[in-house]
Amino acid sequence: MSIKIKIENLSKTFKVSKKTLEVLDNINIEVHENQFVSLIGPSGCGKSTVLRILAGLEKDFSGNITVNGESIKASSFQFGYMPQKDLLMPWRTVYENIILPLEISGKKDRSKKIEVENLIKEFGLQGFENFYPSEISGGMKQRAGILRTFLMNSDTMLLDEPFGALDAITRIKMQEWLLKVLIEHKKTVLFITHDIEEAIFLSDRVYVLSDRPAHVIKTLDIAFPRPRNREMLSSREFLEYKDILLKGLL
Template sequence: MKSAPSLAFKDVSFSYEEKHHDSPLIFEKMSLSVNENEFVVILGPSGSGKSTFFRLASGLEQPDSGQISIRGKEMKERLGEVGYMPQKGLLLPWRTVMENGRLPLEIKGVPKKEAEEKVKDYIDKFGLKGTENKLPHQLSGGMQQRVSFLRAMLSGSDILLLDEPFSALDSLTRFMMQEWLLTQWHQWPKTIIFITHDIEEAIFLADRILVLTQKTRKKALAEIPVPLPRPRTDEVRITPTFMKLKEKLLKEMRGEV
């Protein structure tokens, strides 16, 4: 039997200020569904509503109309159901890297020593060695982003919402983190919904790309499957299929389709 979709939006409409009748609709009767263990990328230009989509999915905002379901059940309280890495406002400023990192484990009641060992393992893999006792303001933007990403990965949820997790990284570190994320996903399948405005990042990672533009957010999102074999390595970036997809997505983003 096919399992229920991890996340489904049905006819979801949303604007930030209902009371202002002139406030623009961000989404109008938007429907989509993401399957269990699927890797979906939401691609779109700045201001197209990508982060708003996550605020709705995670329950920080409620739709004006329509339904949002998680694992096949309509749910109003969604915050505890997903591992969410927001675009900003990520780390508690008074807690060290280690203390921020172990937060999701602390909440679940994992003993401190065990939690710290787990975090330590990630800290090393994420190139954050030596930062354990530093406070967020003592780190670079890219390092802060990696701590926040680490925390979302440790949430243990089988549905991860990642809002531009690698945007502040240099391209080399970014490629490494992309490969790391795919390796993790192959080892421990999860449903991943990943926001980016980087076309190549979208193609490299996704099973399916949903393109969000000012035009599409008022109806169904443009949906583009990525027929590249897995596991994917860097060589895939220079294949004809990859190039063709890039061209197609560029057109979609510009609204030429």
């Protein structure tokens, strides 16, 4: 399988009131095409910063990053990026927020509209299309954000704790949806979560990051076949994976 994203020796510092804050320390991450890769690590260690750098929002870093073999600094590749904060536009309705990528790409034809309507149902957002972000729950905003990211139609999605605000049941539904999307649309995903079980259940590979400045302390390949099913969650292998990741984090 070809390498989609290659991050080599990535380091990053921020200047905060004349002091230097070291955030990323020599990070190496590889994401292959059609792979689902998760990053887990303590809060504040630099996970979101990795995604922001990939999304082109932080341009000042050291190290080498390629997408499809091309340096990210020269590449025009567009990721489907979902930031940790949903960033829905408060002046647009839920529906207008969701279809923003279609407006930008000029793909608002009839068949797309029907697809969007079906997705809105699948995401449990029907009836709320004309609400404004301030009028819906955190979980709903997150689902609208995921849907919008999907409609960006990139083959690679960067998802920053997309399920963090969801209740357990909705979270399971969204995990199932994401797994289905992976298979049907052949997506590559780089995913941040603080939920170890979620990382194992969804991923082909999990990177464990240390406290800030973050470096990779563990790389774990998850050998479960796809499609995944929830029975795996109570298997012996699953518990072994969980144990390995917990030991990495503690």
